Amino acid sequence: xxxxxxxxxxxxxxxxxxxxxxxxxxxxxxxxxxxxxxxxxxxxxxxxxxxxxxxxxxxxxxxxxxxxxxxxxxxxxxxxxxxxxxxxxxxxxxxxxxxxxxxxxxxxxxxxxxxxxxxxxxxxxxxxxxxxxxxxxxxxxxxxxxxxxxxxxxxxxxxxxxxxxxxxxxxxxxxxxxxxxxxxxxxxxxxxxxxxxxxxxxxxxxxxxxxxxxxxxxxxxxxxxxxxxxxxxxxxxxxxxxxxxxxxxxxxxxxxxxxxxxxxxxxxxxxxxxxxxxxxxxxxxxxxxxxxxxxxxxxxxxxxxxxxxx
Amino acid sequence: xxxxxxxxxxxxxxxxxxxxxxxxxxxxxxxxxxxxxxxxxxxxxxxxxxxxxxxxxxxxxxxxxxxxxxxxxxxxxxxxxxxxxxxxxxxxxxxxxxxxxxxxxxxxxxxxxxxxxxxxxxxxxxxxxxxxxxxxxxxxxxxxxxxxxxxxxxxxxxxxxxxxxxxxxxxxxxxxxxxxxxxxxxxxxxxxxxxxxxxxxxxxxxxxxxxxxxxxxxxxxxxxxxxxxxxxxxxxxxxxxxxxxxxxxxxxxxxxxxxxxxxxxxxxxxxxxxxxxxxxxxxxxxxxxxxxxxxxxxxxxxxxxxxxxx
Numbered sequence: 110x111x112x113x114x115x116x117x118x119x120x121x122x123x124x125x126x127x128x129x130x131x132x133x134x135x136x137x138x139x140x141x142x143x144x145x146x147x148x149x150x151x152x153x154x155x156x157x158x159x160x161x162x163x164x165x166x167x168x169x170x171x172x173x174x175x176x177x178x179x180x181x182x183x184x185x186x187x188x189x190x191x192x193x194x195x196x197x198x199x200x201x202x203x204x205x206x207x208x209x210x211x212x213x214x215x216x217x218x219x220x221x222x223x224x225x226x227x228x229x230x231x232x233x234x235x236x237x238x239x240x241x242x243x244x245x246x247x248x249x250x251x252x253x254x255x256x257x258x259x260x261x262x263x264x265x266x267x268x269x270x271x272x273x274x275x276x277x278x279x280x281x282x283x284x285x286x287x288x289x290x291x292x293x294x295x296x297x298x299x300x301x302x303x304x305x306x307x308x309x310x311x312x313x314x315x316x317x318x319x320x321x322x323x324x325x326x327x328x329x330x331x332x333x334x335x336x337x338x339x340x341x342x343x344x345x346x347x348x349x350x351x352x353x354x355x356x357x358x359x360x361x362x363x364x365x366x367x368x369x370x371x372x373x374x375x376x377x378x379x380x381x382x383x384x385x386x387x388x389x390x391x392x393x394x395x396x397x398x399x400x401x402x403x404x405x406x407x408x409x410x411x412x413x414x415x416x417x418x419x
Numbered sequence: 420x421x422x423x424x425x426x427x428x429x430x431x432x433x434x435x436x437x438x439x440x441x442x443x444x445x446x447x448x449x450x451x452x453x454x455x456x457x458x459x460x461x462x463x464x465x466x467x468x469x470x471x472x473x474x475x476x477x478x479x480x481x482x483x484x485x486x487x488x489x490x491x492x493x494x495x496x497x498x499x500x501x502x503x504x505x506x507x508x509x510x511x512x513x514x515x516x517x518x519x520x521x522x523x524x525x526x527x528x529x530x531x532x533x534x535x536x537x538x539x540x541x542x543x544x545x546x547x548x549x550x551x552x553x554x555x556x557x558x559x560x561x562x563x564x565x566x567x568x569x570x571x572x573x574x575x576x577x578x579x580x581x582x583x584x585x586x587x588x589x590x591x592x593x594x595x596x597x598x599x600x601x602x603x604x605x606x607x608x609x610x611x612x613x614x615x616x617x618x619x620x621x622x623x624x625x626x627x628x629x630x631x632x633x634x635x636x637x638x639x640x641x642x643x644x645x646x647x648x649x650x651x652x653x654x655x656x657x658x659x660x661x662x663x664x665x666x667x668x669x670x671x672x673x674x675x676x677x678x679x680x681x682x683x684x685x686x687x688x689x690x691x692x693x694x695x696x697x698x699x700x701x702x703x704x705x706x707x708x709x710x711x712x713x714x715x716x717x718x719x720x721x722x723x724x725x726x727x728x729x
Contacts (some may be wrong), residue, residue: 123615135585136610139592141585195527196529217593219504220592223533223536226536226537226586227583230576231581234573234577261708263544266544266576270538270540270544274537279450279533280446281531283450289445
């Protein structure tokens with residue numbers, strides 16, 4: 110299969126949902142602009158695409174769950190805005206553009222992150238139905254005919270909230286910050302990566318089988334897939350921070366070393382880190398053995414993630 | 420009725436739920452500590468109590484909805500932590516104690532707020548059941564026997580997310596910030612108060628009839644009650660910032676004038692502001708005329724809010 114075309118098609122689906130969702134003007138306009146600025150700053154939409162591909166692997170039609178998949182991108186975007194703040198990583202550039210607080214100031218950036226996180230739960234709990242979707246949102250019309258049980262949606266909300274709070278992403282980010290300048294050690298490093306990055310990626314993959322109401326074996330296999338690619342994702346990020354060019358990264362390289370972050374390359378060196386990432390991807394793909402071709406996109410995404418340059 | 424005893428009893432119910440909820444240790448411990456620090460810094464639990472009293476007015480047993488009511492306090496606490504940040508109001512004291520960022524640093528304070536907001540949705544989407552509640556959580560055992568329809572809980576989550584995002588609390592906070600140093604005007608001031616403060620208070624009142632599945636007239640009356648006491652709450656806050664003593668307020672007074680905030684007293688003067696607050700409380704109490712004595716706590720809370728000194 111042509112994974113590039115697949116990624117592009119799915120990214121377009123997510124982008125057009127998000128664009129339509131955020132197109133009605135909203136007050137205060139500076140907040141609305143700040144939210145849109147980071148949301149449409151060139152993200153690859155990996156997390157929503159994983160949700161769509163995972164739902165597809167479970168026999169569903171990806172168009173039916175675009176809103177739920179898209180909510181993952183709101184959460185990812187909020188996390189980037191807050192991570193970039195002066196009090197955190199203090200980054201001036203993100204994807205080649207000035208970070209949110211550089212454009213809108215720190216207060217608005219914090220609040221834009223808060224609003225995006227909140228909007229994700231607003232979206233998950235009752236995605237807009239067709240009246241909203243007028244004007245080119247064909248995919249949404251299909252969604253209108255499709256009803257996901259309320260109990261399933263509640264499960265998804267609970268799952269996502271678990272993945273991004275103290276027991277997930279925020280916990281990982283805190284550990285990342287308090288571990289700066291510490292001697293790297295395996296357990297802490299693993300805690301950081303599992304929580305900071307893998308938790309949201311795993312949750313994105315898991316909403317596929319959850320929304321498709323798949324059996325436990327399917328859910329378990331996809332969870333393991335998610336955890337492994339999630340970890341890989343962060344290892345590759347760590348490697349790119351050393352090896353990538355500023356043009357590829359859209360920000361200055363070497364920032365992890367500068368702020369003495371606890372990273373895979375810092376503990377294991379680049380070669381062994383890359384080896385670990387490759388092993389994880391093999392395990393991830395192996396977890397998909399219970400699926401046939403319907404999981405090909407997930408297999409290809411795993412291979413793509415390890416080759417990515419940004 | 421003895422409103423002081425009522426407020427104390429309900430506050431104890433919320434406090435013991437929250438204490439039990441946050442008692443298992445959690446990593447990273449500094450994040451857990453930061454969340455608990457502000458959550459247990461002496462809040463009056465007005466928003467949860469409003470939810471409980473409103474549910475009671477609708478014929479329900481308040482104990483049944485303690486977790487949903489308590490989630491409102493997590494959101495309120497997150498908003499205070501973020502509001503106090505150097506990039507926002509830059510407050511050093513809150514309820515007589517150093518603000519979160521003064522104790523834990525800015526990064527942890529931002530993330531503690533993020534985690535509290537997220538935890539609220541985690542709690543709302545599936546509050547802990549009795550195994551969690553072992554050890555003195557008598558009220559929760561009752562809750563276990565009581566099941567709220569999933570569709571109702573989803574409605575509550577949607578409502579709460581609406582009330583605290585761009586269309587509610589965060590929107591109001593942004594407008595508050597960008598209006599500093601501007602000439603006060605009626606519309607902007609009203610936008611700030613309705614969104615920054617009244618939205619979460621109204622939502623807290625509304626979860627009562629929503630969870631009780633009351634009819635539309637009941638929901639409408641309680642919404643109007645919530646909006647009116649919500650506005651009053653902020654007007655009284657504005658007045659106390661001028662008239663209150665630092666001992667009563669738990670922080671230095673006069674901070675609104677110092678940062679040239681757009682407030683009711685700045686636009687109308689203190690006397691007219693107090694008159695407006697009294698009118699709003701009359702309207703709020705009048706909205707409760709469809710209820711008999713079961714709404715006495717709500718009536719008394721309205722009167723209490725206007726007399727409060729902190």
